[in-house]
Amino acid sequence: MDVFLQIFFDGLVMGAFYSLIALGYTMVYGIIKLLNFAHGDFYMLGAFIGYALLSFITGDGGLNAGLLGIGAVFIITMIIVGLAGIGVERIAYRPLLTAPRLSILITAIGVSLSLEYASMIGWGASYKVYPIKLSKNGLEIIGAQISFAQIGLIVLSALLMLGLRLFIEKTIYGKAMRAIALDQSACSLMGINVYRIISLTFFIGAFLAAGAGIMSGVYYGTINFMMGFIIGLKAFTAAVLGGIGNITGAMIGGLVLGLVESYGTYYLGGSWKDVLAFGILILFLVFKPTGILGAKEMERM
Amino acid sequence: MSILTVKNLKLQFGGLLAVNDLSFTVEKNTISSIIGPNGAGKTSVFNMITGFYRPTSGEIELDGTSLINNKPSQITKLGMARTFQNLRLFPNLSALDNVKSGMHCRTKEAVWGALFHTKSQKEEERLIEEVAQECIDFVGVRKYMKRSAKNLPYGAQRYLEIARALATKPKILLLDEPAAGLNFEEKQYLIQLIRRIRDEFNITVLMIEHDMGLIKEISENITVIDYGCKIAEGTPDEVLKNEKVIEAYLGKEDVI
């Protein structure tokens, strides 16, 4: 039982990362039906900019940054990466909004390559080490250990997701986003500045991914320029799992994927983990493309 | 003798009943129409007949063969062709290539023939070219033959779609609002075209149309549906005098 529970916690931590990144995927997809391949790279960018800022303000890589300092770095990084998200949208995607799907997908791959290798040139190819050390202390729940860092991580991502939900449901911008997802041209007829809302969506997506990036840097301790690729694919899987375009679905999808991988690693072995993730993705796309929370689509032949 | 029989057709989208217990027949070598207000379910009926939607229940027969559970491509092969309400040409391809698509189900050369340019393959290609050109001539768009479909004038695109459907050598041709967007002269030309299709090729025509003038002029038989149900049937004169029909249209369209 303790092992079972322990794996559950392990899966929850991975799931929290997937969820945060999946949110950006799902929002962008929901609004402009773009599969933003470069999304995982915002996560990488967040990790690197956070690293650079920490090193800059403390001079020693953040070793002595107080909680307040770290908090500030966290927010500044997320905003910078959010702005980078807007920049990418403006430069690369906006000119192609009406272009064929294939062109924009290829563009996304190009953006992804550019971000990855620009980071490699800027920060080098080797692994960078986050110098912040987290305490190993934690709680023991029925024989399973969960550290305060893990609890903090899960709580923080839950808060971010809750904030997003409130934003989408309660604010005028959130309403506009949902409206654009339904009918873009009707929205521009109704006087909604569609481009601005799309920019905002990219901002929020990149913002959240960057948050996940720093959290991953602090939690795992290393970052490198390719770190966004696989996790981006996994996050997409999570988004599909939950029903793409569905915010709550992305959160649930991330957690489910984290848990599945965690148990899969335990019972099948770590090298089959990705097969499991992609297998689930394919099964869902084929048999229930609308995901766990998606509505049933009409049957067509 | 009837060529198309629809019996107790029903289509349900979730909780919405789009077509309810619809029955009608189309006689061979006639020009018939389905009319009804917007959202009455006309295009849904077409989509079921041509296999794009699977009916919830009911029966559709073409020349005595049941069409239920057939794929659209199989139904086309059985002798039914259609056009679409919002033109669905192959936009980047030349007009000629568009029409050649109709011959696909009437030809059979596979990979082998294509790779080795066998004699039968060459023969078949010649046939495809010939039929496609005939159809293009028939609807009168020869001067646009080599241009991309998307660069054709709107009217020509409408005629081209009909030519493409004719190339499948159908027994019955379903036209979904063929006159939509056409001006007066173009409509007159369309009327001639539909007549010629029936008279020269002996093809039965069933169409959805909103233009009552056009329908009155060429339809021999009309089925009126509203909210997925048949509310009237008969010759144009009979139908247009029907009270239910007038009621259904009242204030909605400039009827008559």
Add this chain to the structure above:
Amino acid sequence: MKKYKKHSLLLLVIVMFILPLLLDIYWLDVLTLVLFYVVLTQGLNIVVGYTGLLDLGYAAFFAVGAYTTAILMTTFHWSFWLTLPVAALFAAVAGIIVGTPTLRLRSDYLAIVTLGFGEIVRILAINLDITGSSSGIYGIPRPTIGSYVLSSQQDFYYLILIVAIISVLVVYRLGHSRIGRAWVYIREDEDAAEAMGINRIRLKLLSYATGAVIGSLAGSIFAVKMSAIAPLSFSFLQSVMILLAVVLGGLGSIPGVVIGAALVIVLPEVLRGAEDWRYLIFGVALVIMMIFRPQGILPKKYETEDRSDLDEKEETNDKDHSMSV
């Protein structure tokens, strides 16, 4: 006119046959790689360019060919030439396996599913013993023709050159046939194609299978040329590079795709001095390309008549009937 075209193509082929005599071994190797890419891109061109199915896992078919040949030649001591049809058969089956569940998917879902399949094939190759797990398969014997053993750079250059010419020919002829036209109809408008009596399921599967067979052919030759294969050669990045070549050159355009293949291989070699910068340059170039010339370097022309020949530009009052995917 036709004569002129034939002459220039013939000249090109002759030049390609003479080239090895002029090139040093390094550039010969680069050119050989270009030819591998010509074969691969032609295969992918059928799937993406003709049929419009975005495939991000095409390297999987390359892998199927390479591994089938490698395993048959090392473990079962088959002759290279006998492994070709078997590899092609396996690839066709793999193509149908990948294709079947994706038939009903929308284009971007399709991209992800094929990506997932590609990764699964690679991970399988890493984890299975029969594929030599992560170290791959070594010591693949050289193919023989009679008593002559193909072993030098030149030999493999000529082998892949012949296969490249054949694959270009195959793709050209298929493209100008009833089958090829049907693929293009499906790409242009799936529903309309189906309404014209084209069985899209069967034709899509045929497209996958044909593309897969061509890819596997490249894989089989790759195995004997390298004499060692490892899962790393069949990664997602490989699939992306093949796709890039197709897109850069011009979807559906045979000469375009050939030029795309040459660019994708030669550019990084020329940029080798730029070391770390080359993938960045690649990425940026892609974005710029998509924004300013999305149809590719040498796009396929479907209008058989010059637009300038038409007297007046008529108003095209066409409603937006682009695919509403």
Add this chain to the structure above:
Amino acid sequence: MRKHSMIALGFVLVLSLFLSACSSKTGSGDNASGDEILVGVLLPVTGNNATDGKDMLNAMKMAVEKINSDGGVLKKKIKLEVADDGCDPQMATTAANKLVSKKVVAIVGGYCSGSTLPASGVFHNANIPMIVAAANSSELPKQGYDTLFLINGLVPDQAQSGADYFKDKGAKNIAIIHDNSAYAKDLADFAKKSVEENGGKTIAFEAINPEEKDFGSLMTKLKSLKPDGTYFTGYYAAGGLMLKQFKQKGVSGSFMVGDGSYSPDIIQIAGSEAANDLLVTATPTANFIPGAEEFVNNYKSKYNLSPGPFSALSYNGMNLLVDALKRADSTDQDKLKKALKETKAFEGIGQVIEFSDKNTLNQSNFHVMKVVGGEFTLEK
């Protein structure tokens, strides 16, 4: 038909690019053989393994500088021609062919076994001797190439030294983890064999993905198996994270890594606290070699860096080549091969090189190192 003239034009352009490029290249190649001896270097200088690759290259450059300032060899200066293999088999063959086309006399290098394997075939076909300074998969000598000389100890030896250490410490239940790379899998397989021959038991044989960061559930699994020792055979990036999580989860027994993880980075990644008592099977770096102080100091002053794990071996490799060139008194490849083969007790930094009949080291130099207070120390 304009289209076709464009195609032809495009092709002519591409081809002329080839021709101009290769003609200029061969031209410079011929010049180099005038008063210089061109030595090829095949290393990953870009990509994930670039750090180690560049450390190796630095050491080789140091060696060449010294040789040239001492008057060179055969009255000629040595010139290095570097080709990047990126640890990718396909890139490696192209890079190898590039070196062959430049008419290099010999090759020093080879970091990843996965890319060294196909490259060694290219050099064998061209009859160019290759001294492999780092890669040590047992698949390499199995190919039976007479052009291939390995100066790093072989995987079975390393596996044996790890297994022996566990046996000495009374560790019986061993968990083995690799990262699915050619080299790590090879080492893991041999480690399993050695452990079992020593009477121990392999209680877990797991693979991870090299880019993995979260080993939570794997560590949970290990913990429930209660190993006496865990041996990770992959590279340091994953090794450091695994070690950290190993300690966090409180898995029993000691943690040992192979020489792919032998880098100060593993201590930095895991944190010096978690890295304490970490065991490494490796050929010791110059720092631990008596008499290598000069090399270490020179290296530090020149590059402002400590030598990497394979720097000393690379330095030795280059010097061995020069030694063989002198003995062969020619750049003729057959003579050079023969000279290399006949190497007798060549004294490099920390090793004495002599080749077995398979062109591998007669005498392996693997040791077990231990991290104490954030520094590697020699344990056994």
